[in-house]
Amino acid sequence: MAKSAKYLVVGSLEAYSGKSAVILGVAHQLQAQGLDIAYGKPLSGDIGNSEDEDEDIPFIPETLKLADDRVQPTVLNLNAERIAHRLGANDRPPYLAQLQQQCVAQEGDLVILEGPGSLDEGRLFDFSLGQMANAVGGTILLVARYHSILLLDNLLAAKQQLGDRLLGVVINDVPSKQWTTVTQQVKPFLEAQGIAVFGILPSSTLLRSVSVAELVHQLKAEVLCRADRLDLLVESLTIGAMNVNSALKYFRQGHNMAVVTGGDRTDLQLAALETSTQCLILTGHLSPTKEILARAEEMEIPILSVDLDTLTTVEIIDHAFGQVRLHEPIKVECVYEMSADHVDCDRLLKALRG
Known part of the structure; x- marks a missing residue:
């Protein structure tokens, strides 16, 4: 594994939480600070919507203008056929080893891997969020969409499951009526529990369009x-x-x-x-x-x-x-502005460097 590269795996508690937006915003800020960013999405596909998912894969590298050698190929394309094959196989899935092999040759300051849609997606193939982070020696940034105060239960459970691999969270899509609750109650509580809150992003009608x-x-x-x-x-x-x-x-x-x-x-x-x-x-x-x-x-x-x-x-x-894409340029600019205003990338970078 390239010694110079740090690995950040961006995951979520549920699909369509805003991982791509957070990756774009954070990577754009870190590029502005001179960091050499690489990107990969090791696990791709969604049995119910695999076509759209696959169309999304080149979007982030193209938007960030990453060179070809700063983009890792997808290791596992999830589909019904591959799952059926896995159910009938006795051998251990090779995907973590393939991911590790990619990382050996990867250059750059920070490799951002887009994780699965939930904590457990990919576990059938030994390729869940935590397993990926362990394989590459990386830390995990969770993106959590705010539905209600019950998010706290899910984040505490995630902390228990992921342990020291969990670097922290970004809370996304917070309605204006809940902003005070999240900033003055939820964030301090999570910080007291050892869960760093690197950003709180407000709901955006433009991004949800x-x-x-x-x-x-x-x-x-x-x-x-x-x-x-x-x-x-x-x-x-x-x-x-x-x-x-x-x-x-x-x-x-x-x-x-x-x-x-x-x-x-x-x-x-x-x-x-x-x-x-x-x-x-x-x-x-x-x-x-x-x-x-x-x-x-x-x-x-x-x-x-x-x-x-x-x-x-x-x-x-x-x-x-419910499955909003960011492909319109006006949305990308909105993501960049929101990230600059609401995500503490200096703190995140300090935490990454340990």
């Missing part, structure tokens, strides 16, 4: 107009199913919405186009009127048509909001 292009992909939608505006970002979802007067009042309260309504509800479609709507999603595979298409063209609002019912459409969009 989804591009219209991503909705097209997830919904397998047909784009009826303004295919040139699929880069628009959607921050909220609104369902148009009431009378038009109620709908207009409802729509006016929204911001950067995706409005889902029936393809036959011309009144609601017109109301949506007059408010802060980023895209109109028509269910039932019904075509809008020429008037609606003309108005949408004029307002530069894409109209999508889906061959789905409203409930299924809403479920798919909700799922998309």
